[in-house]
Amino acid sequence: MSGSWAQAERAAVRRAGVKVGALTGLVITAVVALVGCIAYGVLVHRQDDRVWRELRYNAERGDPAAPPPCTWLFTLDDAPARGPAGFPLREDLEAVRASRSAVERTVERDGTSYAVRTQPRGGGAVQAVADLRYQLADRRFLLAALAVGELVGLLAAVVTGVVVGRRAVAPLAEALAKQRRFITDASHELRTPVARAYTRVQVLSRRAVAAALPVEHLAGLDRLAGSIRRFGEIIDDLLLSARLTADPADADRGPVDLAEVAESAVAAEAERAAERQLTLTVDRPDGPLLVRGVDSALRRAVGELLANAVGHTPPGGRVALSMGRAGGVVALTVADTGDGFDPAWADRLFDRFHRGPGAGERRYGLGLALLREVVTSHGGTVEAVGHPGRGAEFTIRLPGVAQVPAPRGGKPASRAPGHRESRVRAP
Template sequence: MTPPAPAEWTAVRRARLRIAVITGTIITLLVTVVGGVAHTVMVDAQNGQVWRELRHGAMYGDPARPPVCTWLYAPGVAPLSNAPAGFPLHADLAEARRTGEAVERTVERDRTVYLVRTQPRADGGVVQAVFDMRFQLADRSHLWFALGVAEVVGLLAAAVTGVFLGRRAVAPLAEALTRQHRFVTDASHELRTPITQVHTRAQLLVRQAADQDLPVPHRDRLARLVASTGRLGEVLDDLLRSASLAAGPARRGERRPVDLVALARSVVAEEADRVRARRLTVVVDGPPHPLYVEGIPSALRRAVGELLANAIRHTPERGRIGVALSRSGRTVVLAVADTGPGFEPGAVDQLFQRFHRGSGDGGRYGLGLALLREVVTRHGGSVAATGRPGHGARFTIRLPECPPPPPENQPPGNLPPMSP
């Protein structure tokens, strides 16, 4: 089963990752909210209980035998030996005597928190009760630790759940993409033979029409039929090449250093007949030494050939096409510029869409530039286009440079430049 193409498979992986992240975020938020609520409830409950016990002890407690974690200070009564330092608070005692009202205060000291209530009693005395919150604070720390452990477990569960849900949720999409590419491959293979037969028969009809001296309109229609079947065959070839790119990871063994200068000169030489027929001028401007990139030679030849074919198709008679090769840092740059009608700057992205219809007479439906971008990106490079209406177009390929092959494996030298 053929896997989806890289760009589409990347979208599938992103969808899975997005589902995992969303699931993890939701679980994290739930744990955080539950932890915050539990902490708030615990703090309120503990504070309420401690204040109630402290008020009762301040009003009725015996300073000589105070409740647990509580100390009572009263005039004439010696504090217990384990009483915390810094108490009683004499300012609060003086204020309670003066106003006759209880004074409550929270004091942070010695890495703990003390709740202090200074209470006037019915007998006219004033008692100050101090409660140590050490154990309550320890309970809160244990709660936060437990919540932290729960958060870690929740994140792990979220990751596993997210991956599981991502695979289950995106599986139909991945299966649909796989079936789509398999259908394209099978359909293209099945259609290639009958379309080739139709194209061949149409060519025979054109020759018979010329031999039988049929009227010009009939011969023109037959010529258009031949051109249409030829373009249909090109579309099928592009579909097959696009589907075969999905097997790219399995073809890494075919990658080897390719001299892009020699390859470009060879592609230009192959188009000599078309160039002469359109009376074009093609100039290859490259260094005298090789520029190596790592890749599949046939795929790179298809990419460079598409750029040149696109320039020939859109350049009017007696026009000029320039093929320039250079090195920029560790990148090999190949640029193809023509003197054709150009395009609107805002249409750059559309040029690389599948079956985009170009403007002008040279426009046609096809996969050429879309396939070109797939080939270049699969080789770790990029392709860009610039142009203006009436000022031609320029397509630039950038590919990472690689070391030359060993001397015994180097390909033959560059082909001589073509003379149009």
């Protein structure tokens, strides 16, 4: 399961910085490499041009008895011992004397290269040979210098890329931080007027009942109260999300009994489950299931998970909550017999305001997204498994507390291995 929205946001900022830095470094490295390639190409071209011009001149006018340094002139009558091993190339001399057309080529001998031009001269043919070892040495020296320059350029590119990447994403990170601060400030400012509005609607509802107002007016007040309550829940979700995003470690964390949290969530949903004619079962161990975390955040997460299951299960269905501990991990699973979902959409369910495909009512809002933020901020994971037409199953796994704290002046609480099950049935 992927991380929380806050983690995804920070990861996006880091990726943006890395991409900007990598692109900057790549551009600098490419420029250095391009300059090196151009310099090497120019050197090779100038050397080749000079060698072949001198070789043509010597073949046409040079004295075979006194050739220039690093150059040899051969005729068909010369013995091989006069020059490098393997020269002259007699097949070229004979071919040129017969065809009267010049031949140029490069020959590899004894670990070096030779430029060879054979051309007609007088009634015969002459072959000019130039040793290219010094030109090759210059090229190797230039390649070594370019390699060193490329390494230095690469190091400079990395440093420049890091600096540029950080500077480039700084406005993005600042904008996200301002956005979070705005959400926190706005949520704080809205909590009081929303709470007052909800209280006022409740008072008006009681007065309307006492005044025997028409049923449609009472229903309208109920819908208004529900809307304001939902608005308040969204504000609480935003505040909790901002709190977890700002610094997941700044909240007071202590041992929390996840079994007790689950029991409270079941009690809160019992009336709604009965209204929807659902069977709500709880299977939990007799002892506590302690995890370390923020009590209010965990209550919100478990409550959202159970409310989501009750809300998506049709009348007559079943919602089962089970808990247990295995290998130091506390697991809480909520399974329902609703419509389920396509397993391919499992991760998308935890996206903010995700709407299921082809279903106008299956809108998930902030609830499941906040659920994942709470769980991941506690070092746990949440997994969704869908069975189209046969329900869904959500599992929260959190690191358990290694040892149950002993009560003051008493013995440590024991963990009973057994489980007990309670049921809430439709009337």
